[in-house]
Amino acid sequence: MILKEEMTIVSQREIATDIFEMVLTGQLVEQMSVGQFLHIRVPDISKVLRRPISICQIDKAKREATIVYRVQGLGTEIFSHLGAGDVLDCMGPQGNGFPIDFLDAGQTALLVGGGIGVPPLLELAKQLYAKGVSVTAVIGFASKDVVILEQELAQFADVIVTTDDGSYGTKGYVSTVIDTFKNESDAVYACGAPGMLNYVDQKFEKHPHAYLSMESRMACGMGACYACVVHVKDADESKSLRVCEDGPVFATGTVLQEMRKG
Numbered sequence: 001m002i003l004k005e006e007m008t009i010v011s012q013r014e015i016a017t018d019i020f021e022m023v024l025t026g027q028l029v030e031q032m033s034v035g036q037f038l039h040i041r042v043p044d045i046s047k048v049l050r051r052p053i054s055i056c057q058i059d060k061a062k063r064e065a066t067i068v069y070r071v072q073g074l075g076t077e078i079f080s081h082l083g084a085g086d087v088l089d090c091m092g093p094q095g096n097g098f099p100i101d102f103l104d105a106g107q108t109a110l111l112v113g114g115g116i117g118v119p120p121l122l123e124l125a126k127q128l129y130a131k132g133v134s135v136t137a138v139i140g141f142a143s144k145d146v147v148i149l150e151q152e153l154a155q156f157a158d159v160i161v162t163t164d165d166g167s168y169g170t171k172g173y174v175s176t177v178i179d180t181f182k183n184e185s186d187a188v189y190a191c192g193a194p195g196m197l198n199y200v201d202q203k204f205e206k207h208p209h210a211y212l213s214m215e216s217r218m219a220c221g222m223g224a225c226y227a228c229v230v231h232v233k234d235a236d237e238s239k240s241l242r243v244c245e246d247g248p249v250f251a252t253g254t255v256l257q258e259m260r261k262g
């Protein structure tokens with residue numbers, strides 16, 4: 001069920017260059033599932049469209065949710081100037097989220113994150129760890145100054161960091177590390193840039209439980225306008241899926257590569 005609420009900002013801080021962590025409180029938190037997102041109105045009269053931001057952490061007991069976002073354009077820049085006590089008009093929680101019910105204690109999961117795609121993997125790691133699943137997270141960044149959530153993930157997972165320029169962790173893309181793994185995990189989850197998702201999609205195309213969390217430009221964010229469609233693999237052109245409503249999480253091998261948008 002999609003709800004709308006003026007959520008109150010509990011805190012906000014810059015955790016890396018131009019990347020902010022914001023804690024929000026409100027009743028919407030009670031409805032949230034791992035891998036969903038909030039559709040947030042920019043508190044500026046000239047900004048009509050809401051901005052979709054993934055839910056990074058959920059604390060139902062405290063009724064708090066954390067989001068982590070990078071300042072991309074004017075909307076996210078306005079978010080970055082807000083502080084404790086300010087309110088944000090939020091719709092959600094939206095999207096299908098990551099499926100985790102099929103995993104049992106003792107099984108293994110591989111989490112693959114790239115840049116600002118890492119935040120939704122933190123709550124995922126937390127919930128998998130709580131189920132007794134053994135979690136490995138391979139997270140890739142452009143360089144050391146934009147590495148985020150490594151310590152937080154390390155509470156629940158074995159974490160391997162890669163940077164494109166080698167300024168921290170293993171030099172190269174996440175594929176540099178994943179291609180060396182001998183055993184296949186029982187589940188694979190990925191969120192990040194289109195190039196990284198394409199890699200995971202191809203590598204784990206036939207895996208029974210491999211999932212990609214995708215991005216797409218959104219308007220309504222609730223399934224009505226079809227602004228966010230992606231096309232389905234092995235289907236005629238008329239067959240499409242809405243990232244906001246049918247996704248943002250899709251099984252590998254589901255969505256056509258060339259239709260993906262960043």
Ligand SMILES: Cc1cc2nc3c(=O)[nH]c(=O)nc-3n(C[C@H](O)[C@H](O)[C@H](O)COP(=O)(O)OP(=O)(O)OC[C@H]3O[C@@H](n4cnc5c(N)ncnc54)[C@H](O)[C@@H]3O)c2cc1C
Pocket residue numbers: 037049050051052053054055068069070071072073074075076077116119120214215216217218248262
């Ligand atoms: C399901 C989903 C989850 C996301 N989660 C996160 C997150 O956790 N952290 C984070 O930093 N970013 C996330 N994004 C990307 C984020 O929505 C955009 O960076 C943000 O909307 C940019 O807004 P802006 O006004 O700052 O930039 P502008 O460039 O001014 O945005 C202009 C318009 O384009 C849209 N837009 C721009 N970039 C994107 C994009 N990559 N995806 C979708 N719409 C975009 C905006 O919503 C807006 O309507 C997510 C996107 C989606 C679809």
Ligand code: FES
Pocket residue numbers: 217218219220221222223224225226227228229242243244245
């Ligand atoms: S944004 Fe309107 S249908 Fe997805």
